[in-house]
Amino acid sequence: MTRPLPIRRIFSQELGEIVEGEWPTTLAPVAQLLRDGLEPAKVTILVGENGTGKSTIVEAIATAFGMAPEGGSTGARHSTSATESALWTALTLHRERGPRGGGYFLRAETTHGLFTYLEQNPGSSRSGEPHFHTLSHGESFVAMLQTGRFNGEGLFVLDEPEAGLSFAAQLHLLAQLDEMRARPGVQVVLATHSPILTALPGATILELDGDGFHESSWADLDVVDHYRRFLAAPQRYLRHLLT
Secondary structure, three states: OOOOOOEEEEEOOOOOOOOOOOOOOOOHHHHHHHHHOEOOOOEEEEEEOOOOOHHHHHHHHHHHHOEOOOOEEEOOOOOOOOOOOOHHHHOEEEEOOOOOOEEEEEEHHHHHHHHHHHHHOOOHHHOOOOOHHHOOHHHHHHHHHOOOOOOOOEEEEEEOOOOOOOHHHHHHHHHHHHHHHHOOOEEEEEEOOOOOHHHOOOOEEEEEEOOEEEEEOHHHOHHHHHHHHHHHOOHHHHHHHOO
16 A cells, blocks of 8 residues: 655645745745645655745745754754745645654755754764764765664655765765655655756656746756756857856
C-alpha cells in the first residue's frame, strides 16, 4: 500500500499577515500560488532567476509545516534575525489523514547560524555528530545530510543546497535525493540553480519567471540551455562581460 505524502495541496483562503499589492505578492509566482494553489509532487523542484520567489515560496511552505524559517526540524525554535516573509501565514496545507511524519528544512543562506545552534544545544541522540564549524561550507552541508535528520518519513525542504558543493558533491546529493524519493512517505521540495540537481529522475520541475510558474522538462530549462552554451563556447558570453 502506497504511503500518502505529507502535503496533498497548498492553497490560500485569505492573505494572513501579508498585504495585497506589496512584496511578496508582487512576485508573479507568489501571486499564482495564492490564486491557484499548488499540488506538490513526490519531489518538486523550483528553478528560476534570482528574485523570482523560489526561496520565499519554499521558506513559506517549510514554516507553514511547522519548521523554523532559518532551518531545522518541525517544532524547532531556532532564530537569529526574523527577516522571513509572512507568506506562510496565508498558506493552508492540506495534509493526509493518519500519522504525520516530521521533516527538516535546510537552507544554504542560514546554515552558519543553524550549525551554531546545533553545537550549542546538542541532543542526547546527536552526541557523535561532527563539529560543523571545523568543516568547510560544502563539507558541513554534506555532513549535515548524513546525520540521520533526513531519514524516515516526512517533508524535507532544501533551499539552494548546491551552494558550496563541488561537482562531485552535487552528484552525491543527487544520489541521496533519489534515495529519499524512493522511500514511502517522503516528500521533497527543493529550490535550486543547479542543472545537476534538477536532473533528478521523476521530479516535477517548476520554472519561475515574471509570468508565474509553469511545469517544465529538464532539457527545456533556461539554466540548462545557458550552461550548455557557456561550456561549449565561453567566449560567446565573456565578450559581453569583460573588457
